[in-house]
Amino acid sequence: MLNRIARNVLLLASVALPSGAWAQGFVMERGEGRVIVTGIYSHSSKQFDDDGDVIDIMDYRQAQIYLNGEYGLTDDLTLLLTPSFRDISIDDRPERDETGFQFVDIGARYRVAHIGNTHFSVQAKVRIPADTFRDELAQVSIEGTAYDFRGQIGHGFQMGGKDAFIIGDAGYTVREDDPPNEIHADVIFGYRPAPRVLLLANLYNTFSDGEGRNGFPDYRYHNLFLSGVYDINDTVSLHLGGLMTVDGENALRERGLLLGAWLHF
Template sequence: MGILRLFRISALVRICAFTFAAGLVIDARQGSVWAGAWLMPPGAGQIIASTAFSGSTRAFDAQGHLIPVPSYDKFELGGYLEYGLTDWLTLIAAPAYDRIRQPPPAASYEGLGQSEIGARIGLYRSDMAAISFEAGLRTPGASLNDTLEPFQPRRAAALDLRFLAGRNFEIGEMTGFAEAQAGYRFYAGKQPGEFLVDLTLGLRPTPQLLVLLQSFSSISNGSGGGFRHNSWHKLQPSAVYDLSPQWSLQIGGFITVAGVNSGRELGPLVGVWYRF
């Protein structure tokens, strides 16, 4: 058991070292992309509308092995809004809609996904780096990764707290950025919380094209409220193409590469970005 646990930790470290995670902010004045640790300029903002499809007949058991489970399909429609209120404060809203289908007797779900409203506070900023703190309130919603039997029980409302750090860099004539987010999510209803690590690596091979490699990880803090101890680690490569200074198109995919007592997600995603 000790060797197996050490192998999982080593695999997670390799994943985290190779990718660098979530939450992108676009500078509306220049049309360039920055990591989420940076705040939006006052009076500027962005809206991202995205859709994703996933389905699987596999899940990760208590030993981290893939096992057959009843098939499921999930359609997600999400929005993400950021608005710079001041030099040190950016407001955030992320509504979501989920449609989940499973064969009886398993429960299906259609309705509000885990939506969020929150704010990001700047702690440090220079020309090359930024550090910030983010807090958000999340609504209840079904989640594909919470249990071995997907979507049961339903997740309660939550408070999400995280620190973000990002840095810009150059490779030859290409610009890029790396960003890391680390946080904890507190759930109501005596449901166990979870540690979060999101990482993003972004690189522009051309002025109009941004290539992203992202990872998202969750590790539950114990069990309770109908939940067992679980964890999951997801990779998400994508490309964002600037159609104009205001509009961009994102195309990519995602896959849950490892987990314990959690469902596996696999599918494509498409997003449209608008800057104002």
């Protein structure tokens, strides 16, 4: 799930901020920036078939690194840049093993409005593949440019006297390669039991918009991330968690770990 995991991790990291300032996950203030480094290891020896049943497959193993840069051009407009690298291997298919530069995302996020503790933003990105990789599974196959558009609504509140927030994220991805376009509907919940600790539960839902070209079927998958963030100080935070695919059709059943660190300046 190379493409989708990238979007999930970067959205997840964007709200995991020091000092409870979760709203900055939507935009940076003018002149402020953030660099996020995230590493992910995932594997899948199972797959959901077209009926949603789990079947055995050759094990997909993936190690990925994402370098996410964000910079506040104005108080309402944040520029986004994300190059990524990967190593992928498939059991009994050594000719498919690949290591190298994966893609680069270029885009922007704009704050539309905020009313009290509720924030609204929109985001657009273009994904340019650096090294193409074709696979029968659409989540793994990367051959053409993709355009991602999404809107976010976030609300901060108190729960048991502690800071908490919930974010709803909806989007649509247009793909120029053979797999179908995608519809996204995501929910993120965050809770701070202590000033420097943030707990996150994230559910990401992807649905293909019909079937693709050249034999790509329709599909869906639902990824759950459970993780924690520790703020070393107001500048540096560490992020550790796990991911799993809880349900799907024509999709890998992923299991994995993530480790991240980011610098706010």
